[in-house]
Amino acid sequence: MVCTSSFQPRLISSFIGDRFIRSAQPLRHLFGYNPGSKHVSMQLPRTFSGLADMLFNKGKQNDLQNGRRKRLRPGKVSPRRPVPNHIQRPPYVNSRQPPGIASGPEVHNEKGIECMRASGRLAAQVLEYAGTLVKPGTKTDEIDEAVHQMIIDNGAYPSPLGYGGFPKSVCTSVNECICHGIPDSHALEDGDIINIDVTVYLNGYHGDTSATFFCGNVDDEAKNLVQVTKECLYKAISICAPGVEFKKIGKTIHDHADKYRYGVVRQFVGHGVGQVFHADPVILHYRNNDGGRMVLGQTFTIEPMLTMGSINPIMWSDNWTVVTEDGSLSAQFEHTILITENGAEILTQC
Numbered sequence: 001m002v003c004t005s006s007f008q009p010r011l012i013s014s015f016i017g018d019r020f021i022r023s024a025q026p027l028r029h030l031f032g033y034n035p036g037s038k039h040v041s042m043q044l045p046r047t048f049s050g051l052a053d054m055l056f057n058k059g060k061q062n063d064l065q066n067g068r069r070k071r072l073r074p075g076k077v078s079p080r081r082p083v084p085n086h087i088q089r090p091p092y093v094n095s096r097q098p099p100g101i102a103s104g105p106e107v108h109n110e111k112g113i114e115c116m117r118a119s120g121r122l123a124a125q126v127l128e129y130a131g132t133l134v135k136p137g138t139k140t141d142e143i144d145e146a147v148h149q150m151i152i153d154n155g156a157y158p159s160p161l162g163y164g165g166f167p168k169s170v171c172t173s174v175n176e177c178i179c180h181g182i183p184d185s186h187a188l189e190d191g192d193i194i195n196i197d198v199t200v201y202l203n204g205y206h207g208d209t210s211a212t213f214f215c216g217n218v219d220d221e222a223k224n225l226v227q228v229t230k231e232c233l234y235k236a237i238s239i240c241a242p243g244v245e246f247k248k249i250g251k252t253i254h255d256h257a258d259k260y261r262y263g264v265v266r267q268f269v270g271h272g273v274g275q276v277f278h279a280d281p282v283i284l285h286y287r288n289n290d291g292g293r294m295v296l297g298q299t300f301t302i303e304p305m306l307t308m309g310s311i312n313p314i315m316w317s318d319n320w321t322v323v324t325e326d327g328s329l330s331a332q333f334e335h336t337i338l339i340t341e342n343g344a345e346i347l348t349q350c
Contacts, residue, residue: 069191071327072174074316075184078141080167081148083157090201090277093162105281106274107297112205113338116274116299119156119200119207120336120347126150127198127209128350130170134213136190140172143196144183151200159199159206159277166320171197171210173321178305178313178330179268180320190216193226195332199277208273208301209348210334221308222329225262229306229331232256232285236304237337240344242296250284253304263311265330268322270301273336294339299347303334 083089108116126147133143148169151158158169166182173181173195174188181195188194197210212226232253239248249270257264270283281292285304309328316323324330338345 069175072176072186072323074318074321075140075186077167077182077184077318080161081145081169083152083161087152087155087157088201088204089157090159090163090206092164092277093157095162100278101271101282102276102279104279105295105298106272106276106279106300107295108274108299108338109297112274113297115203115205116207116336116338116347119202119205120209121207121350122151122154122156122202123198123200123207123209123336124348124350126200127196127211127348130196130198131211131213134188134194134196134215136188136192136216138188138215140174140181140183140186140188140194141168143172144168144170147196147198154200154202156200156202159201159208160197163277171195173197173330173332175329176324176327178265178307178322178324179332180322182318182320188215191218191222192216193218193222193329193331195330197332197334201277204275206273206275206277207348208277208334208336210303210332212331212333224260225306225308225329226331228257228260228262229304230333232304232306233302233333233335236285236302237335237344237346240294240302240337240339242294242339242341244294246281246283246292246294247288247290249302250286250288253285254287257304257306263307263309265305265307265311265313267313268303268305270303270334272298272300274299296339296341298339299336301334301336303332305330305332 130143130147133146148158160166161169168183171180172183173179174192192215193212195210195212199206199208235256236249236252239252254264264286266286272279272281283302307324307328307330310324310326312325313322314325336347338347
């Protein structure tokens with residue numbers, strides 16, 4: 001099936017958050033935002049010259065405040081999994097240069113909307129299945145293997161695979177990992193939380209979704225963080241409709257997070273999604289004064305990331321994995337939505 005929609009690709013200048021995170025290596029695959037500018041970046045430089053290594057290698061800092069949970073460490077990454085030749089690939093595959101954010105919103109005709117519903121439905125089904133695999137002893141690479149196989153079995157392409165050089169088919173972000181965790185040999189432990197971020201490319205359209213799951217017996221503090229993060233997403237979706245200002249999304253999320261004294265991560269944003277993986281509009285999850293209003297037939301993601309402590313990110317040397325500066329827990333939920341006459345339709349649900 002061939003589906004159509006219009007967009008004009010362009011690359012965006014590189015900015016990040018409220019402050020620079022210093023690094024000799026610019027990273028082009030992550031979104032940053034400068035509140036004093038209309039621009040979004042695909043660049044989040046790595047942080048604090050050597051701080052990440054210090055956190056990994058200094059023995060007494062491995063254990064966190066509660067004395068029970070150790071800091072996340074990199075594991076062994078398995079080889080890239082193959083995709084059958086007959087499966088349609090996004091244009092960015094096999095290029096280490098990510099395409100940036102396409103200008104103009106993803107606004108769809110009826111055929112395009114049906115394509116978005118199909119890709120969103122598959123992404124939701126894959127995410128639901130991935131969640132059933134979360135248990136103590138499961139390796140995040142095993143989750144990637146299962147996700148990869150389910151996506152290609154359904155004739156789709158796993159969108160993260162090859163995006164800007166990303167080596168896996170899904171993101172698995174455990175405990176203090178804010179986002180973009182690379183599946184590896186790390187085995188989940190009782191009490192962990194894990195965000196699984198699934199995007200599929202089906203019939204030329206991306207469906208993008210994520211959820212945070214409990215592994216075994218999770219303590220009440222972690223459960224509450226996850227629950228409030230989920231509430232933030234659904235409260236934000238509930239205010240969406242044609243003509244609504246995008247900045248109301250950030251206010252809705254920030255207001256709810258503040259009630260529980262959780263931090264809202266600023267450096268990573270929601271985005272338009274459809275025929276391109278990342279397009280306008282940029283969706284900020286914190287209070288802001290950006291302009292722009294929602295348009296009928298538009299599709300985009302909302303994906304708040306909340307933390308128990310610091311909202312400052314640290315980039316691992318793999319140039320993808322982002323963790324909280326202080327090792328505090330982080331949770332995320334994400335849906336792709338369609339703006340309709342009556343509000344918003346969630347496309348990424350079973």
